Amino acid sequence: MSQFANKWSQVIAQNQAKLLAYLSNILRCPYLAEDALQDTFIRLSGMSENQNYQVKNATSYAYQVARNIAIDMLRKQTREAWVDIECVQTEQFNDDNSNIEKRYLQRQVSQQVNKTINKLSTRHQNVVSFYRSGKMKQKDIAKMYQISPTLVNFMLKEVVQSCKSELAH
Numbered sequence: 001m002s003q004f005a006n007k008w009s010q011v012i013a014q015n016q017a018k019l020l021a022y023l024s025n026i027l028r029c030p031y032l033a034e035d036a037l038q039d040t041f042i043r044l045s046g047m048s049e050n051q052n053y054q055v056k057n058a059t060s061y062a063y064q065v066a067r068n069i070a071i072d073m074l075r076k077q078t079r080e081a082w083v084d085i086e087c088v089q090t091e092q093f094n095d096d097n098s099n100i101e102k103r104y105l106q107r108q109v110s111q112q113v114n115k116t117i118n119k120l121s122t123r124h125q126n127v128v129s130f131y132r133s134g135k136m137k138q139k140d141i142a143k144m145y146q147i148s149p150t151l152v153n154f155m156l157k158e159v160v161q162s163c164k165s166e167l168a169h
Contacts, residue, residue: 004052005045011058012041019066026070036073040066109167116166120159127152128159 012019016037023033043065055061117128123145130136130144131152138156142149 002045004047004049007052007058008041008044008062011062012037012044015059015062019063022063023066023070026067027073032073033070036066036070039069043069112167113163116163117159120162124155124159127155131156 019037020030020033023036024030027033027036040062044062117125127141127145130141131138138152139149142152
């Protein structure tokens with residue numbers, strides 16, 4: 001074991017309980033914290049002689065490296081969760097979603113709703129458009145049109161009622 005590996009071994013041994021608690025707090029798992037601490041030692045002991053001489057406070061540096069490793073582990077978990085097969089919604093494989101009649105009816109209803117909305121005033125159409133996009137809240141729409149949020153709410157209710165009555169026919 002090199003002199004630097006021995007140095008880092010001592011730093012980690014002296015601060016092991018605190019480092020594990022720190023890493024457990026970040027990672028929310030004691031087993032991952034142990035893995036992160038082991039990776040921390042590996043990374044620290046693999047530093048060059050020049051890098052080791054530049055470290056002023058070994059304990060602080062060990063915490064910093066441990067924190068960076070924990071953050072990297074969290075990022076990796078997030079990336080893996082995106083492609084994890086357990087995260088895939090099983091409804092995608094349900095035969096009901098491939099039902100052509102159901103999709104046709106949904107498209108018909110959507111077209112009817114759009115026709116009804118197109119019959120409304122331009123202001124109503126814009127309010128509904130902003131609200132449906134999900135990018136603006138009712139109070140933001142109210143500010144933009146300089147009206148009260150209550151009026152925006154009533155306008156949206158009017159649109160819903162118009163669509164319901166149009167679909168009933």
